[in-house]
Amino acid sequence: MKIGIKDIAKQANVSIGTVDRVLHNRGEVAKSTREQVLSIIDELGYTPNLLAKSLASKTKYTISALIPDPASNAYWQKPFAGIKAAAVEIKKFNFELQIAYFDYSNENSFIKKTDEILSSNPNGFIFAPVFYKSSLDVIEKCDQLELPYVFIDVFIENCKNLAYFGQNSAQSGYLAARLMNLSINQAVSHIYIVKPLNPSAPVYHLSLREKGFTTYFSEQTSNQAILHSLDVDISSPAVLFESLDTIFSSNHKPFGLFVANSRVHLVASYFEENKIKNVVLIGYDLLQENVEYLEKGIIQFLICQKPEEQGYKSVFALFTHLFLKDPVKKLNFSPIDIIMKENIEYYKNFKI
Amino acid sequence: MKIGIKDIAKQANVSIGTVDRVLHNRGEVAKSTREQVLSIIDELGYTPNLLAKSLASKTKYTISALIPDPASNAYWQKPFAGIKAAAVEIKKFNFELQIAYFDYSNENSFIKKTDEILSSNPNGFIFAPVFYKSSLDVIEKCDQLELPYVFIDVFIENCKNLAYFGQNSAQSGYLAARLMNLSINQAVSHIYIVKPLNPSAPVYHLSLREKGFTTYFSEQTSNQAILHSLDVDISSPAVLFESLDTIFSSNHKPFGLFVANSRVHLVASYFEENKIKNVVLIGYDLLQENVEYLEKGIIQFLICQKPEEQGYKSVFALFTHLFLKDPVKKLNFSPIDIIMKENIEYYKNFKI
DNA sequence: CTGAAAGCGCTTACAG
DNA sequence: CTGAAAGCGCTTACAG
Numbered sequence: 001m002k003i004g005i006k007d008i009a010k011q012a013n014v015s016i017g018t019v020d021r022v023l024h025n026r027g028e029v030a031k032s033t034r035e036q037v038l039s040i041i042d043e044l045g046y047t048p049n050l051l052a053k054s055l056a057s058k059t060k061y062t063i064s065a066l067i068p069d070p071a072s073n074a075y076w077q078k079p080f081a082g083i084k085a086a087a088v089e090i091k092k093f094n095f096e097l098q099i100a101y102f103d104y105s106n107e108n109s110f111i112k113k114t115d116e117i118l119s120s121n122p123n124g125f126i127f128a129p130v131f132y133k134s135s136l137d138v139i140e141k142c143d144q145l146e147l148p149y150v151f152i153d154v155f156i157e158n159c160k161n162l163a164y165f166g167q168n169s170a171q172s173g174y175l176a177a178r179l180m181n182l183s184i185n186q187a188v189s190h191i192y193i194v195k196p197l198n199p200s201a202p203v204y205h206l207s208l209r210e211k212g213f214t215t216y217f218s219e220q221t222s223n224q225a226i227l228h229s230l231d232v233d234i235s236s237p238a239v240l241f242e243s244l245d246t247i248f249s250s251n252h253k254p255f256g257l258f259v260a261n262s263r264v265h266l267v268a269s270y271f272e273e274n275k276i277k278n279v280v281l282i283g284y285d286l287l288q289e290n291v292e293y294l295e296k297g298i299i300q301f302l303i304c305q306k307p308e309e310q311g312y313k314s315v316f317a318l319f320t321h322l323f324l325k326d327p328v329k330k331l332n333f334s335p336i337d338i339i340m341k342e343n344i345e346y347y348k349n350f351k352i
Numbered sequence: 353m354k355i356g357i358k359d360i361a362k363q364a365n366v367s368i369g370t371v372d373r374v375l376h377n378r379g380e381v382a383k384s385t386r387e388q389v390l391s392i393i394d395e396l397g398y399t400p401n402l403l404a405k406s407l408a409s410k411t412k413y414t415i416s417a418l419i420p421d422p423a424s425n426a427y428w429q430k431p432f433a434g435i436k437a438a439a440v441e442i443k444k445f446n447f448e449l450q451i452a453y454f455d456y457s458n459e460n461s462f463i464k465k466t467d468e469i470l471s472s473n474p475n476g477f478i479f480a481p482v483f484y485k486s487s488l489d490v491i492e493k494c495d496q497l498e499l500p501y502v503f504i505d506v507f508i509e510n511c512k513n514l515a516y517f518g519q520n521s522a523q524s525g526y527l528a529a530r531l532m533n534l535s536i537n538q539a540v541s542h543i544y545i546v547k548p549l550n551p552s553a554p555v556y557h558l559s560l561r562e563k564g565f566t567t568y569f570s571e572q573t574s575n576q577a578i579l580h581s582l583d584v585d586i587s588s589p590a591v592l593f594e595s596l597d598t599i600f601s602s603n604h605k606p607f608g609l610f611v612a613n614s615r616v617h618l619v620a621s622y623f624e625e626n627k628i629k630n631v632v633l634i635g636y637d638l639l640q641e642n643v644e645y646l647e648k649g650i651i652q653f654l655i656c657q658k659p660e661e662q663g664y665k666s667v668f669a670l671f672t673h674l675f676l677k678d679p680v681k682k683l684n685f686s687p688i689d690i691i692m693k694e695n696i697e698y699y700k701n702f703k704i
Numbered sequence: 705c706t707g708a709a710a711g712c713g714c715t716t717a718c719a720g
Numbered sequence: 721c722t723g724a725a726a727g728c729g730c731t732t733a734c735a736g
Contacts, residue, residue, distance in 0.1 A: 033722085054728090338695065
């Protein structure tokens with residue numbers, strides 16, 4: 001039989017009120033009775049009934065999340081969906097989620113929103129620390145407030161963050177390179193790394209992906225691949241298309257292109273328009289447009305990182321910490337999924 | 353403010369007891385008051401508080417699961433782990449899990465165990481219907497008893513099963529063929545399909561995988577691949593090794609081998625022993641041995657189907673149906689994960 | 705056919 | 721420093 005607060009009260013010859021006091025370190029309890037109760041709790045192996053606890057408790061928890069605005073950034077719709085799904089599930093435990101957005105290309109909006117959130121005194125905070133310097137400020141404030149915080153998508157080292165949920169960016173680039181290499185069947189192949197530039201936004205994990213990609217090829221002994229870099233402002237299709245025109249009319253015709261973020265569909269649209277076939281195109285993330293080009297066979301591989309799951313698990317980490325008071329694993333890398341035309345079907349829908 | 357049973361009782365000028373009666377269709381309630389209460393419930397948008405419900409309710413639920421013995425079948429340790437993990441989570445809602453095993457190569461053990469389980473009157477039943485005919489009997493009995501049942505791993509069509517969690521076997525074979533084809537860089541390549549024979553056990557989904565594999569190549573126009581079948585009793589390594597000796601000393605030296613189940617590590621051990629390199633080896637499932645050969649580079653690809661998740665979700669489907677009384681999606685195909693040396697790291701540990 | 709009351713395992717004032 | 725009591729939103733006999 002499951003033992004409860006009542007059982008231990010009886011054993012200790014005290015009231016359940018006293019048991020509760022030692023359980024939660026509230027109110028004064030005589031040292032002797034405290035120890036007595038503690039030993040009985042230990043002996044009987046008491047574990048609290050969370051349902052009853054939640055039902056009886058009036059305390060509410062607020063979790064704040066701050067991410068790039070999903071309305072203007074298709075990728076972030078996915079972590080967003082995961083966060084919302086988790087929020088629904090823990091609502092019954094008196095958890096409320098407040099979600100705010102910042103403009104990915106405007107550091108000030110990030111600063112402003114974090115200020116607002118911190119002054120609202122949440123019980124936990126999830127955010128994407130995409131702006132390095134501002135994020136350090138936020139982190140310092142959180143530490144001072146003893147506010148538990150979770151990093152999502154972007155990782156900053158040496159912090160007291162409760163957890164991190166995201167990708168191992170370098171490894172995903174490394175994997176992309178392996179896939180590219182696998183496709184090579186010519187003597188010499190020109191591979192282009194399309195580097196999306198965005199002067200106003202951070203690109204730290206993009207450069208890690210690129211680094212992983214080049215690392216792979218530098219490790220190959222019988223190297224048939226020649227790597228080229230293509231720095232373009234990918235936010236402007238016109239500029240991108242011009243760059244692509246250049247390389248496709250050059251002497252070093254591309255065998256394959258690697259686009260280190262979710263905007264690979266822009267390159268794909270260029271391929272489609274110009275009827276370019278048999279060029280291996282590898283990119284990131286299951287945006288609707290990317291999925292379509294994958295299904296059409298224009299994109300060969302998409303690397304995906306379960307962004308919904310990252311959102312979902314970020315919320316749950318805080319729930320585990322705040323409510324269950326259980327330990328949380330700090331470093332959580334998502335699986336690096338390889339998505340092709342032949343298995344896309346089973347990755348389309350996010351559930352749980 | 354969240355509205356409860358009390359609020360609707362007040363509105364309807366009845367006691368909470370009466371509200372409860374109409375909510376659960378128990379006891380007699382005057383038709384007029386019933387309709388009255390119902391309309392108020394509808395109007396106020398009442399949803400029950402599951403925590404309170406669970407706390408107050410004395411009803412226990414028992415879920416029975418029947419799978420091949422994980423002690424003698426490494427693959428089944430994974431669904432088993434998922435089932436147990438889910439069981440822990442729903443324990444707090446008065447759910448108990450009873451798990452039984454049968455011998456994969458002994459149909460009678462399956463029949464015997466199902467009889468035992470059905471006569472124990474569980475509230476829900478999860479099983480792997482690996483023996484087609486006996487399973488049909490079980491299904492009929494479940495239907496008669498109105499016992500909800502969930503298929504795991506193996507799918508039988510046209511049944512009233514609550515749900516199915518498993519793979520799309522043919523598609524996974526199709527994908528494996530695409531990966532094999534990707535690796536081909538020779539004019540003519542001999543590909544061997546290793547068909548694991550097990551006279552006493554069913555191989556239905558294995559043949560689907562093989563079919564998917566051959567289908568892919570039959571669709572290719574510029575076909576450089578020549579397919580061969582290798583029927584071997586894979587349960588006996590000696591026999592397998594002999595067959596491999598034959599093909600490796602033949603005129604049709606293998607470019608690649610496809611093993612349609614988790615015993616691909618046996619073939620890998622042959623490769624290792626005979627120092628066979630540069631032969632593409634593709635198999636299934638993240639058994640420890642397979643993982644090791646993948647990391648050594650002897651196996652190139654493992655196709656994986658999230659078996660832990662299948663177990664986990666099977667239990668949750670029953671929970672959703674029995675406790676939450678929410679609808680359950682019937683056909684649930686797992687993602688078909690492509691695992692390589694470069695991304696294995698992030699698939700090793702099953703969590704949630 | 706319907707209501708009043710006890711209880712699930714906790715938390716939270718309140719009284720002493 | 722400690723106990724008795726009310727209450728969280730339900731379920732479950734019991735009485736009428």
